[in-house]
Amino acid sequence: xxxxxxxxxxxxxxxxxxxxxxxxxxxxxxxxxxxxxxxxxxxxxxxxxxxxxxxxxxxxxxxxxxxxxxxxxxxxxxxxxxxxxxxxxxxxxxxxxxxxxxxxxxxxxxxxxxxxxxxxxxxxxxxxxxxxxxxxxxxxxxxxxxxxxxxxxxxxxxxxxxxxxxxxxxxxxxxxxxxxxxxxxxxxxxxxxxxxxxxxxxxxxxxxxxxxxxxxxxxxxxxxxxxxxxxxxxxxxxxxxxxxxxxxxxxxxxxxxxxxxxxxxxxxxxxxxxxxxxxxxxxxxxxxxxxxxxxxxxxxxxxxxxxxxxxxxxxxxxxxxxxxxxxxxxxxxxxxxxxxxxxxxxxxxxxxxxxxxxxxxxxxxxxxxxxxxxxxxxxxxxxxxxxxxxxxxxxxxxxxxxxxxxxxxxxxxxxxxxxxxxxxxxxxxxxxxxxxxxxxxxxxxxxxxxxxxxxxx
Numbered sequence: 001x002x003x004x005x006x007x008x009x010x011x012x013x014x015x016x017x018x019x020x021x022x023x024x025x026x027x028x029x030x031x032x033x034x035x036x037x038x039x040x041x042x043x044x045x046x047x048x049x050x051x052x053x054x055x056x057x058x059x060x061x062x063x064x065x066x067x068x069x070x071x072x073x074x075x076x077x078x079x080x081x082x083x084x085x086x087x088x089x090x091x092x093x094x095x096x097x098x099x100x101x102x103x104x105x106x107x108x109x110x111x112x113x114x115x116x117x118x119x120x121x122x123x124x125x126x127x128x129x130x131x132x133x134x135x136x137x138x139x140x141x142x143x144x145x146x147x148x149x150x151x152x153x154x155x156x157x158x159x160x161x162x163x164x165x166x167x168x169x170x171x172x173x174x175x176x177x178x179x180x181x182x183x184x185x186x187x188x189x190x191x192x193x194x195x196x197x198x199x200x201x202x203x204x205x206x207x208x209x210x211x212x213x214x215x216x217x218x219x220x221x222x223x224x225x226x227x228x229x230x231x232x233x234x235x236x237x238x239x240x241x242x243x244x245x246x247x248x249x250x251x252x253x254x255x256x257x258x259x260x261x262x263x264x265x266x267x268x269x270x271x272x273x274x275x276x277x278x279x280x281x282x283x284x285x286x287x288x289x290x291x292x293x294x295x296x297x298x299x300x301x302x303x304x305x306x307x308x309x310x311x312x313x314x315x316x317x318x319x320x321x322x323x324x325x326x327x328x329x330x331x332x333x334x335x336x337x338x339x340x341x342x343x344x345x346x347x348x349x350x351x352x353x354x355x356x357x358x359x360x361x362x363x364x365x366x367x368x369x370x371x372x373x374x375x376x377x378x379x380x381x382x383x384x385x386x387x388x389x390x391x392x393x394x395x396x397x398x399x400x401x402x403x404x405x406x407x408x409x410x411x412x413x414x415x416x417x418x419x420x421x422x423x424x425x426x427x428x429x430x431x432x433x434x435x436x437x438x439x440x441x442x443x444x445x446x447x448x449x450x451x452x453x454x455x456x457x
Contacts, residue, residue, distance in 0.1 A: 015079075021319075024077045026326050027084045031070045033119040034084050037112060037195060039063050040215035042103055050106060050205050055099050062096040084116070085109045106207045108199035110229040110317045115195040117328065119216070121238055122190050124332050125183055131339040132180045132245075133456060136173050138347045140452050143169045147445055150427050151266065151356045152365050159363040162427040163440040165356060170445065173452050175248040182241045189234040193218035197228035200316040230316040232306065232324050239303040242331045243296075249338055250296040253289040256345065260286050265355045270348035273341070288345055292338045299334055302327030360427040364392050366402060369430045370421065377416045387413045 013021075039060060046056035066088060069075050081087040086109075092100035143166035153163040193216060196202070196209035202225045209221045222228035259266035269286055277283035309323045360366075367388050374384035390413055395405055403425050410417040423429055435441035438448070 019079050021082065022079045023083045023322050023325065024079060024081065024087055026329060027113075027116075028075075028077050028087070029329055030084050030113075030116040030120060030325075031075065031088070032067065033116040033123075034088055034112070035063055035067045035070065036119060037115045037216065038088070038103055040212050041107055041195060043215055044208055044211045045105060045205075047211060048206055048208055050207070051102055055102055058096050058099050059092070059103050062092045062100060065095060066091055083109070083113075085112050106198070106203045106205035107195065108197075108229070110199050111194045111197040111225075114197075114229055114231070115193065115216075117235060117325070118190055118193065118218075120328075121234065122187075122218075124336075125187060125190060125238065128242075128245075128332075128335055128339070129180055129183050131336060131343070132176050132183070135339055135343040135346070136176050136180075136452070137456055138343050139169055139173045139176070140449055140456070142166075142346060142349075142351075143173070143445070143449055146351055146353075147442060147449070149351060149353050149356055150360050150431055152359050152363060153440070159365045161368055161440075162360045162365050162430045164431055164442060164445045165351065166449070167440040167445045170448055170452065172248065172252050176245075177452075177455065179241065179245040179248060182244070183238075186234070186237045186241060188219075189237060191219040192234075193221045194228035194231070195221075197222060197225035200226050200229050226316045230313075230321075232310055232321065235324055235328050236303070236306055236310070239299070239306060239327065239331055242335050243299045243303045245335060246292075246296040246299040246338065249342055250293045252342070253293040256289045256349075257286045257293070260289075265352055266359075267352060268350045269345060270350075272348065273345040288341050292342060295334050295338060299331050302331045361403070362401065364395070364402060366425045366427060366430050367392055369424050369433075370402060370417075373421060373424050374414060374416055379414070379416060 042051065042056055042059045042063070045051040046053060051059075066075065075087075075091065077084075077087045078090075081090050089100065089103060092103060094100075146165040146169065149165040150162050151165040151168060152159045153161045153168065193209070193213045195212050195216070196207050213219075213221050222231070256267070256269070258264055260269055269284075269289075271284075273286075273288045274284045275287040277285065305327050306324055309320050313320050370391065371381065371384040371388040374387060375381045379387070391402065391405065391410060394409065395401055398405075403422060407417070407419060407421070410421065431440055432442050435444050438444065
């Protein structure tokens with residue numbers, strides 16, 4: 001089959017070469033965006049009297065028919081036509097005759113494909129933002145239900161200090177908030193139209209790029225035609241934002257996995273988000289959390305892949321840039337799926353409050369309270385730290401905890417310790433007293449949740 005661009009060629013490539021160079025296997029996902037861009041382009045050509053009205057109407061009617069077939073999944077794409085652009089142009093010509101070839105007046109596949117990807121992200125990134133916000137609401141709901149639930153906080157995966165479990169959950173709200181802000185801010189770069197840049201130098205036809213932008217709902221157009229066709233920053237930014245989002249989801253997934261083990265038993269995942277073993281009947285595996293943790297690597301790889309493609313490509317368009325799409329599609333699918341799964345996983349998980357209560361009463365996470373207690377009585381904190389450490393060691397030797405240690409034992413290390421120390425060492429007191437701004441004190445966490453809700457209005 002003759003190529004639509006093959007006039008100067010005397011020899012055709014073998015089929016396996018065509019297959020290697022073709023992108024239709026993946027860029028057919030841009031079929032609706034490509035039709036949408038073409039509708040705007042030919043409408044503008046008509047408005048500028050570049051094409052006669054009857055040609056424009058015929059082309060628009062043909063594009064409308066192709067759109068109906070595309071939405072019904074009835075279009076059959078061919079590797080011989082390489083990409084989504086040439087496939088649709090060939091279909092249009094077959095449908096309405098040679099006039100379909102006029103559609104490409106004043107544009108190139110270079111500005112066409114860039115337009116398609118801008119349109120794709122312009123539609124899809126708001127969906128990511130919406131799912132992030134939905135997940136944030138679920139986190140806030142779980143936090144409200146666990147405001148008074150006390151849990152061990154960790155550093156180095158060692159018990160550190162008692163905290164409100166809601167305070168821990170809200171960490172992920174704020175990480176997601178920053179993710180949401182990054183995606184929202186990136187829309188400024190996505191909302192720029194490259195259409196009309198031509199192959200790289202613009203066009204001799206009297207096109208109206210601002211009219212095309214208006215028709216497609218873009219805020220502005222690229223100021224430089226070479227930049228328009230070579231820019232993939234907006235995709236890199238999407239991939240970068242997605243990689244960081246997946247980092248946050250992966251960290252949360254890691255904690256979900258740890259918390260659901262028999263060793264921790266802090267939570268139990270709903271059966272709908274767990275799987276069993278083919279050989280061990282007792283198993284309940286947190287497979288969805290593990291998959292999200294694993295899929296994070298895909299997002300990283302897609303980001304690094306595109307950065308590597310772009311780093312050595314001279315201006316303007318190069319065939320290397322065909323590699324910009326699969327990673328974008330894959331990351332979008334990964335992010336959307338991960339957010340949906342994670343929201344459901346957190347919404348339906350049950351928190352083992354009794355186990356958490358037992359945990360904070362069976363450790364030394366209240367040791368800082370004793371050091372702070374001594375410091376408030378005038379002892380230098382470094383000395384108070386030393387005294388507390390010795391008392392912790394005494395407890396370890398006896399197989400008990402600080403709340404079990406008799407007062408006279410404590411007073412051997414410091415006479416400043418009095419009977420009120422036991423109230424101070426209670427995990428509930430340890431949490432409630434930490435009312436510094438952003439701290440884990442119950443009042444501060446309640447305020448944090450209130451502020452979060454205002455951001456979700």
